[in-house]
Amino acid sequence: MSSSTPRIAIVGAGPGGLLLARYLQIHSIPCAVYERESSRHVRSQGGSLDLHVESGQRALKDVGLFDQFKKLARTEGEQLKIIDKTGALLFDSPPGGGGGRPEIDRTELRDMLLDSLEPDTVKWDHFVSATPIPSSSGYTLTFANRPCATVDILVGADGAWSHIRPLLTSVRPLYSSITFIELSISNIKRHPHLISLIGNGMAFIMSEGKGIIPQRNSSGTVKVYVGLQVPENWLEQNPLPSNASAAKDFVAGLFPGWNTELLELIHAADNEPIVGRKIYxxxxxxxxxxxxxxxxxxxxxxxxxxxxAGQGVNLALLDASEIGAALVEALAPKTRKSEPPLSLQETLAEVDKGFRNYELAMWKRAQKNGRKSAASLDFMFADDSPAGIVKFFNSFGPPPPPPPMLPPLILDSGDSKGFGQGNSEYI
Ligand SMILES: Cc1cc2nc3c(=O)[nH]c(=O)nc-3n(C[C@H](O)[C@H](O)[C@H](O)COP(=O)(O)OP(=O)(O)OC[C@H]3O[C@@H](n4cnc5c(N)ncnc54)[C@H](O)[C@@H]3O)c2cc1C
Incomplete structure (x- = not known):
């Protein structure tokens, strides 16, 4: 490595950090990814993500992983249903997908990205424990129980509570008014009536400003997000019982008067995980x-x-691709035409030009999509929900007529026979 080759650290091995590492490596630019988790297996990565053509899918094309993504993607997972607390089905999109936004499990996406990297790119168990200290020799990263590392270029890909962000702004995320309780049903085939209820993708079961949002994942798993509009300290004031069955009774008890068939999504859940998550x-x-x-x-x-608005991971992947392009433009030998070679300081100035251009584009799309997400939250959790969500999805035009084998569009509210007469042909 020449004295003008900058040392690059990416903090965070989420989808964004990993895609950036892949981008750099296919252009022969070395980098290290520092990740707080101790291995790729330490934690379930959560639910399914739909990748959009113009952002997530484009970024995967940029790093040569789109064909692999297509093999893992579930187009049928695009199906969306909107149901109210009585069980009435108010909106249904075609079960076969075709909207151009196929789903992939978060774990599969992360594994695909990890497997595409050179060995030892990710430094597991490297928790950046404090905001790095800038100095004339670069940025010094401090890890819990590990030696420090000093680098020239630092990319913060460490999520909502970034330890890198305070180098740029003191603004912190604010509580959105929504708390999720997340549950999981690991073998949905044992519950054919729930398969029929959810369909192949996701259902928004919303009323009274709260909801139950089941989402099909691969391998027969369903993630169930219970969404509540509550104060920020609600979870502390209402801790989930440690006994799983008591916890499920507690969560189901938050929906008095709702069709009991819908609450089966909670009672059928595995004993773990049952976890609360505040949305910021x-x-x-x-x-x-x-x-x-x-x-x-x-x-x-x-x-x-x-x-x-289902944009977060898509924006993260696109950001990563654009940062990668900026770094390649500034650093890759084949694109560096000046003679003699630039000093490290001159190289960093080139990098910075690219980063500032990237920020202009990134802020623009973050503003647009951040507003969209906030507006979606408002109508999804409005007192008259799900009226606003139905209106929103109907604004794209009527869904194509369902194929003849589909169950009737309106379930008989309150009648348990309304569920389970379903579309299991499509599973
Ligand atoms: C319930 C829920 C559902 C969602 N559904 C969707 C969806 O359907 N579609 C969509 O597009 N988006 C969705 N999102 C948003 C999406 O998950 C995020 O936008 C996306 O994961 C962001 O990727 P990232 O790489 O920026 O950060 P992250 O995925 O948050 O990854 C950050 C990484 O940094 C590591 N890290 C954090 N701090 C440190 C530290 N100090 N030191 C070292 N490592 C650190 C973390 O362990 C993690 O691996 C959802 C989010 C939630 C909460």
């Missing part, structure tokens, strides 16, 4: 200015937003 968001119009050289943020570290 940065202000959509957040920007910053900096004199620091060689630093950038991507994904949730730059613009965490509520998940109700």
């Amino acid at each position: 968001a940065l202000p959509p119009d957040l920007t910053w200015s900096t004199d620091s050289k060689g630093i950038a943020l991507l994904g949730d570290a730059a613009h965490v937003m509520s998940p109700f």
Whole structure:
């Protein structure tokens, strides 16, 4: 490595950080990814993500992983149903997909990205325990129980509670008003009536400003998100019982008067995990200015937003691809035409030009999508829900007529026979 080759650290091995590492490696630019988790297997990565043509899918094409993604993607997972508390089906999209936004499990996406990297790129068990200290020799990263590392270029891909972001702005995410309780049903085939209820993709079962949102994942798993509009300290004031069956009774008890068939989504859940998650968001119009050289943020570290517009991972992947392109432009030998070679300081100035251009594009889309997410949250959890969600999806035009084998569009509210006469042909 020449003295003008900068040392690059990416903090966070989420989808954004990993895609950036892949981008750099296919252009022969070395980098290290520092990740707080101790291995790829330490934690279930959560639910399914739909990748959009213009962002997530484009980024995967940029790093040569699109064909692999297509093999893992579930187009049928695009199906969406909207149901109210009585069980009435108010909206249904075709079960076969075709909307151009196929789903992939988060674990499969992460594994695909990890497997595409050179061995030892990810430094597991490296928790950046404090905001790095900038100095004339670069940024010094401090890890819990590990030696420090000093680097020239630092990319914060460390999610909502980024330890890199304070180098650029003191603004922190704010509570969005929504708390999720997340459950999981690991073998949905044992519950054919729930398969029929959910369909092949996701159902928004919403009323009275709260909801139950089941989502099909691969391998017969369903993630169930219970969404509540509650104060930020609600989970502390209402801790989930440690006994699983008591916890499920407690969660189901939050929906008095709802069709008991719907509450089966809670009672049928596995005993673990049953976890609470508060949803936070940065202000959509957040920007910053900096004199620091060689630093950038991507994904949730730059613009965490509520998940109700389904944009977060798509933006993270696109950000990563654009940062990768900026670094390649500044660093890759084949694109560096000047003679004699640039000094490290000159190289970093080139990198910085690319980073500042990236930020302009990133802020623009973060603002647009952050506002969209906030607006979606408002109508999804409005007192008259699901009226706003139905109106929103109907605004794209009527869904094509269902094929003849589909169950009737309106379930008989309150009548248990309404479920389970379903579309299991499509599973
Ligand atoms: C319930 C829920 C559902 C969602 N559904 C969707 C959806 O359907 N579609 C969609 O597009 N988006 C969705 N999102 C948003 C999406 O998950 C995020 O936008 C996306 O994961 C952001 O990717 P990232 O790489 O920026 O950060 P992350 O995925 O948050 O990854 C950050 C990584 O950094 C590591 N890290 C954190 N701090 C440190 C530290 N100090 N030191 C070292 N490592 C650290 C973490 O362990 C993690 O591996 C959802 C989010 C939630 C909460």
